[in-house]
Amino acid sequence: MLKHRVLPLVLLTGYNVVKSIKFSTYRTLGNPITICRIYESRGVDELVLLDIRATVERRGPNLDIIRDISGECFMPLTIGGGITDVEQVRKILRAGADKVAVNSAAVENPQLIADIAREFGSQCCVVSIDAKKTEAGSYEVYTHGGKQPTGKSPVDWAREAEALGAGEILLNSIDQDGAMQGYDMDLMKSVTSVVSVPVIAAGGAGEPKHFSSVLQEAKVSAVAAASIFHFTSFTPKEVKYELASHGIAVRV
Numbered sequence: 001m002l003k004h005r006v007l008p009l010v011l012l013t014g015y016n017v018v019k020s021i022k023f024s025t026y027r028t029l030g031n032p033i034t035i036c037r038i039y040e041s042r043g044v045d046e047l048v049l050l051d052i053r054a055t056v057e058r059r060g061p062n063l064d065i066i067r068d069i070s071g072e073c074f075m076p077l078t079i080g081g082g083i084t085d086v087e088q089v090r091k092i093l094r095a096g097a098d099k100v101a102v103n104s105a106a107v108e109n110p111q112l113i114a115d116i117a118r119e120f121g122s123q124c125c126v127v128s129i130d131a132k133k134t135e136a137g138s139y140e141v142y143t144h145g146g147k148q149p150t151g152k153s154p155v156d157w158a159r160e161a162e163a164l165g166a167g168e169i170l171l172n173s174i175d176q177d178g179a180m181q182g183y184d185m186d187l188m189k190s191v192t193s194v195v196s197v198p199v200i201a202a203g204g205a206g207e208p209k210h211f212s213s214v215l216q217e218a219k220v221s222a223v224a225a226a227s228i229f230h231f232t233s234f235t236p237k238e239v240k241y242e243l244a245s246h247g248i249a250v251r252v
Contacts, residue, residue, distance in 0.1 A: 018052070130146050193219075
């Protein structure tokens with residue numbers, strides 16, 4: 001049986017770790033090396049590191065930070081933020097990352113997904129989708145740090161991304177981001193019902209039951225979170241013990 005993963009989500013601006021609320025309010029939390037060391041010591045399954053200013057500043061992720069983190073931490077590492085071409089991906093992987101997450105550039109140039117998958121394999125290519133509920137009750141994909149509406153449906157975009165070669169979908173609810181009130185079940189279910197690649201749920205976890213609910217009800221493959229690990233006493237390991245108590249297969 002495939003094990004479900006618990007992934008801390010680390011957001012960077014420059015050399016600072018931050019935490020957002022609905023992609024608009026940011027709180028500085030500290031040094032990424034220190035935070036990643038803590039996660040390493042707690043035996044997390046993977047770490048997702050997203051440079052949330054890279055696209056807006058028209059640059060790729062900081063390779064020095066990636067090298068520093070990969071030199072200290074040995075769990076699988078996914079890097080995202082400002083990635084626009086295959087050569088950038090090559091440099092990021094050489095710096096120590098295991099996967100890359102593409103978002104804004106992939107929406108603007110979907111061929112980027114196919115290029116990454118062809119060059120490095122689908123398992124290397126995570127497509128990150130940030131979605132927000134519209135006034136009509138549907139969902140829309142946003143890019144550029146949740147600031148730019150695209151007119152795309154996350155369901156249609158996830159289907160297209162999978163067809164192009166994406167190995168995973170990181171699905172983040174802008175509305176639930178930082179709220180710690182639980183994942184957006186409708187959003188998660190809408191995407192998991194139409195793709196066969198793993199979907200990582202993000203945005204909204206505030207207590208262990210939120211993880212078990214989205215895994216059982218929305219059938220996601222993995223759960224990502226930030227606020228619960230930064231601002232509560234719950235650790236990734238405690239979350240995994242809680243999931244195991246509900247009969248959910250995890251690495252403990």
